[in-house]
Amino acid sequence: MxxxxxxxxxxxxxxxxxxxxxxxxxxxxxxxxxxxxxxxxxxxxxxxxxxxxxxxxxxxxxxxxxxxxxxxxxxxFPEPALLPADAYGRALARRWMKRLDDGVHLETIVLSFGIAFRHQLIATLETDEALEHHFSSIPDPYIQNVQRQVVTGGIGSPRFEQAILVFEKLLKELDQELASHTWIVGDALTLSDIAYAPYGTRLEHLHLSRMWDNKPNFARWYEAIKETSGYQTGLAEWFNPNYLPLMDKAGNEAWPRIAKLLAAIDT
Ligand SMILES: N[C@@H](CCC(=O)N[C@@H](CS)C(=O)NCC(=O)O)C(=O)O
Structure with missing residues (x-):
């Protein structure tokens, strides 16, 4: 079972x-x-x-x-194999996946809550006491800390800046990597592509796909992964219509600040 x-x-x-x-x-x-x-x-x-x-x-x-x-x-469930046959290829796929655990996922929480989900929490919990109770019941101290900062401070929180920096660096590196092959570690779809697909999706839902306007290889990869049947069944069919408009609207409103942060990174 x-x-x-x-x-x-x-x-x-x-x-x-x-x-x-x-x-x-x-x-x-x-x-x-x-x-x-x-x-x-x-x-x-x-x-x-x-x-x-x-x-x-x-x-x-x-x-x-x-x-x-x-x-x-x-x-x-070995079929179809979703890691390369060679040990080096598997190591590369795992290195990319590790990066999600090493920080990218935490920064996604910063972006998602800082831009959009904070509005849901504030609307539901209403008072500062109820919000504090929510924060202090989160078992993971890192998540507790980032939620406290960005639910309270939103996109104006200094913590938010770091998330934009981390994502811009990541997207640039992925764009470079994808210049020479179809998928992240070669010409076959692997767990690393699947592990990154939700992060592209989160950025897109937060109206931030503009971050890859200047990253053609990443843009091509993202469109290709959305075409897979696994993406359609595992992600698209589950998108919650109650979340998407808020994420899109709040992301659009956040864009001027994000564009400013991105411009500062590039200079
Ligand atoms: N490192 C964990 C992270 C899991 C995680 O952060 N899950 C989130 C959803 S993506 C969650 O359950 N959040 C609970 C919350 O929002 O309070 C993993 O890769 O499974």
């Missing part, structure tokens, strides 16, 4: 659903409402004390961490 605890718009859950779709495996869905705090309820904290999705349950074993989960799925 394969059961996924997930959320429709969660970037880490998106990559797991993408892999499940590529592998054409059946799975049972247990969806959590993250804005309602389902992930912080005692019954879920018993499953993942970090209070985060995705969680995969397979034959009685619990797995957390999306990159670990997709590697596991790739081993347990």
């Amino acid at each position: 394969l059961k996924l605890y997930h959320n429709d718009m969660s970037s880490c859950a998106q990559k797991v659903r993408f892999v499940l779709a590529e592998k054409a495996v059946e799975w049972e869905s247990e969806e959590l409402n993250l804005r309602a705090g389902d992930q912080l309820k005692p019954e879920f904290l018993q499953i993942n004390p970090k209070g985060l999705v995705p969680v995969l349950e397979h034959d009685g074993n619990i797995l957390i961490e999306s990159n670990v989960i997709i590697e596991y799925l790739n081993e347990v």
